[in-house]
Amino acid sequence: MTARSLFEKVWDDHQVVAETADTPAVLYIDLHLIHEVTTPEAFNVLKSRGLPVRRPDLTLATLDHSTPTLPIRSLADLDALVGAPAAKQIRVMLDNCREAGIRMLDFDSGQRGIVHVIGPELGITQPGKTIVCGDSHTSTHGAFGALAFGIGTTEVGHVLATQCLLQRKPKTLAINVNGRLARGVGAKDIILAIIGRIGVGGGTGHVIEYRGETISALSMEQRMTICNMSIEGGARAGMIAPDDTTIGYLAGRPLAPSGAAWDQAVRRWRALPADPGARYDREVSLDVAKLAPMITFGTNPGMVIPIDGAVPADTGDASFRKSLQYMGVEAGKPMLGRPVDVVFIGSCTNSRLSDLREAASLLQGRKVSGSVKVMIVPGSQTVKQQAEAEGLDRVFTAAGAEWRESGCSMCLGMNGDTVARGQLCVSTSNRNFEGRQGIGARTVLASPLTAAAAAVTGRISDPRELLAR
Amino acid sequence: MDKITRFTSRTVVLPQSDIDTDQIVPARFLTTTTRKGLGQALFADWRYDSAGQPRPDFALNQPAAAGCGILVAGHNFGCGSSREHAPWALLDYGIGAVISTGIADIFRNNSLKNGLVPVIVDADTHGWLLAHPGVEVTVDVDARSIRLPDGRTAEFPLDGFSRYCLLNGVDQLGYLLQQSEAITRFEKARAWQP
Ligand code: SF4
Numbered sequence: 001m002t003a004r005s006l007f008e009k010v011w012d013d014h015q016v017v018a019e020t021a022d023t024p025a026v027l028y029i030d031l032h033l034i035h036e037v038t039t040p041e042a043f044n045v046l047k048s049r050g051l052p053v054r055r056p057d058l059t060l061a062t063l064d065h066s067t068p069t070l071p072i073r074s075l076a077d078l079d080a081l082v083g084a085p086a087a088k089q090i091r092v093m094l095d096n097c098r099e100a101g102i103r104m105l106d107f108d109s110g111q112r113g114i115v116h117v118i119g120p121e122l123g124i125t126q127p128g129k130t131i132v133c134g135d136s137h138t139s140t141h142g143a144f145g146a147l148a149f150g151i152g153t154t155e156v157g158h159v160l161a162t163q164c165l166l167q168r169k170p171k172t173l174a175i176n177v178n179g180r181l182a183r184g185v186g187a188k189d190i191i192l193a194i195i196g197r198i199g200v201g202g203g204t205g206h207v208i209e210y211r212g213e214t215i216s217a218l219s220m221e222q223r224m225t226i227c228n229m230s231i232e233g234g235a236r237a238g239m240i241a242p243d244d245t246t247i248g249y250l251a252g253r254p255l256a257p258s259g260a261a262w263d264q265a266v267r268r269w270r271a272l273p274a275d276p277g278a279r280y281d282r283e284v285s286l287d288v289a290k291l292a293p294m295i296t297f298g299t300n301p302g303m304v305i306p307i308d309g310a311v312p313a314d315t316g317d318a319s320f321r322k323s324l325q326y327m328g329v330e331a332g333k334p335m336l337g338r339p340v341d342v343v344f345i346g347s348c349t350n351s352r353l354s355d356l357r358e359a360a361s362l363l364q365g366r367k368v369s370g371s372v373k374v375m376i377v378p379g380s381q382t383v384k385q386q387a388e389a390e391g392l393d394r395v396f397t398a399a400g401a402e403w404r405e406s407g408c409s410m411c412l413g414m415n416g417d418t419v420a421r422g423q424l425c426v427s428t429s430n431r432n433f434e435g436r437q438g439i440g441a442r443t444v445l446a447s448p449l450t451a452a453a454a455a456v457t458g459r460i461s462d463p464r465e466l467l468a469r
Numbered sequence: 470m471d472k473i474t475r476f477t478s479r480t481v482v483l484p485q486s487d488i489d490t491d492q493i494v495p496a497r498f499l500t501t502t503t504r505k506g507l508g509q510a511l512f513a514d515w516r517y518d519s520a521g522q523p524r525p526d527f528a529l530n531q532p533a534a535a536g537c538g539i540l541v542a543g544h545n546f547g548c549g550s551s552r553e554h555a556p557w558a559l560l561d562y563g564i565g566a567v568i569s570t571g572i573a574d575i576f577r578n579n580s581l582k583n584g585l586v587p588v589i590v591d592a593d594t595h596g597w598l599l600a601h602p603g604v605e606v607t608v609d610v611d612a613r614s615i616r617l618p619d620g621r622t623a624e625f626p627l628d629g630f631s632r633y634c635l636l637n638g639v640d641q642l643g644y645l646l647q648q649s650e651a652i653t654r655f656e657k658a659r660a661w662q663p
Contacts, residue, residue, distance in 0.1 A: 016648065024630055028655055037552075058663060089502055129663055152551055152553035155578070162652060163652065166630075166641055200487050204545070318485070412496040433489045
């Protein structure tokens with residue numbers, strides 16, 4: 001048999017009908033995650049055609065995008081916190097799930113959170129599964145060796161009604177990452193460097209597989225940070241082969257298999273890594289031994305520089321100029337030292353316990369600088385409880401940061417948490433698009449350590465200097 | 470979905486590269502529970518100033534843009550969020566095709582499912598279209614090509630199935646529902662259950 005990559009194994013295992021020259025494959029979906037923003041119209045279509053949800057048991061719902069991060073006592077609070085349309089969206093979602101018999105991790109569940117944080121932490125994200133969600137950062141789940149990608153609302157309807165999707169087989173891109181990371185440099189810096197290298201459209205049409213000694217040495221939470229931003233390089237999915245780290249993470253999670261089923265699953269997962277000699281359509285290699293913390297300077301995640309570097313020279317390109325003008329930065333000048341108005345630590349990229357621990361390591365015993373507004377938003381209610389059990393919340397609040405309920409928060413301006421026009425926000429999220437965090441907001445993407453350093457100094461700062469003190 | 474064989478319209482040009490779906494429809498408009506009326510939100514932060522007044526220098530606000538049904542955009546259009554609100558807003562506004570040298574995967578998929586034709590052309594054709602806003606272009610789904618005013622044509626990639634669906638107004642859910650026996654067989658026969 002020909003040598004197959006991780007992606008090819010998962011793909012082959014889920015073809016209900018193989019693709020032909022004229023027709024796409026019918027691909028079976030093992031886990032469908034849904035949230036309040038991209039599903040209402042999909043449920044409308046099912047209702048108008050009298051179709052039931054085929055596999056409510058393979059569907060898991062939560063509330064994250066338009067959900068407030070301030071505590072709510074009852075659903076009646078929603079209107080005041082997020083406005084009537086967002087509140088209605090949440091109510092419609094709750095009704096739709098109740099009618100269809102879909103498990104909903106809502107405000108009362110204690111397990112609510114960002115959809116890409118709760119799948120892994122509950123152990124329902126597993127190697128070898130196909131996982132989709134009406135959200136482009138579904139690529140996060142690929143960290144477990146699942147084939148996971150974002151879909152649109154029409155496709156959400158397809159999966160609700162048939163548990164399948166029509167798909168053309170994508171190409172494969174292997175990204176080999178080698179070298180030992182220096183202190184103060186982490187997974188977020190690796191993925192920002194990769195996107196800077198391949199560009200925001202570089203992975204279009206491809207599934208990425210991240211490989212190499214650096215990737216193998218990462219924890220699951222760090223691997224999730226990497227796979228999360230695959231879409232920022234244009235790839236719908238990013239995958240990492242399951243190994244002892246993956247299996248160790250899943251063992252004992254509430255929705256992971258147990259007993260004999262666990263042993264069987266582990267045997268199956270062990271067979272998923274690429275066969276020796278497996279081929280990829282493209283390969284890219286990166287040595288990260290000398291990598292510095294990375295930050296963005298422009299209005300897409302590919303516009304990225306080392307924190308101690310300078311904004312590139314003006315090429316005369318109109319899009320580049322427009323981007324710099326929006327950000328209020330100058331070509332050829334450093335970003336270091338620029339005053340910061342807001343710091344946001346959160347989002348499906350960097351809101352897990354290890355991210356919060358990193359931020360706390362810099363904030364411990366220090367104070368947030370002057371007028372900087374610092375918001376720290378855990379990825380799920382479970383992360384929130386764990387962080388509070390360790391006392392991280394007290395480190396944050398003692399430093400002068402706000403500690404919130406879980407949700408997407410300031411990652412996208414639709415839940416009441418926004419950055420004001422013209423303000424500069426150092427953010428651990430994944431998109432620095434114009435207006436992403438609020439109309440006219442300026443976003444600098446960075447790691448939790450770099451964000452925490454900005455909180456303490458009030459300026460864009462190199463976290464390595466604070467760590468050395 | 471309406472059938473589309475070919476149509477002719479004038480172009481409106483947005484030359485920026487990497488126009489993401491947050492620009493096409495900003496997130497604050499995503500609190501809707503239906504797809505109707507999203508044309509008003511199309512490029513909202515580029516179209517309107519902070520007082521809600523149209524910015525006269527934005528291409529869509531210029532008199533020449535009225536009635537244009539084809540958008541020519543810079544490289545790599547539609548990256549970012551999976552929001553289907555992006556093609557919904559373009560269609561609701563009256564755009565029937567988007568032309569670029571590259572179109573992001575999820576946006577492209579979403580477009581095809583709603584009858585918005587994603588047209589990826591070579592750099593020369595693209596450069597010419599960027600430099601000549603307002604020309605009449607024919608988008609021919611049947612022939613998988615566009616025709617420029619001087620009679621030149623440029624092909625664009627469109628797989629057979631997507632072409633068939635556009636030409637016949639086929640909704641892909643209907644096609645998937647016809648596979649339900651195969652799906653049931655697959656569910657019963659697989660080596661492990663999710
Ligand atoms: S945190 Fe941001 S990127 Fe992640 S799911 Fe929420 S809105 Fe999307």
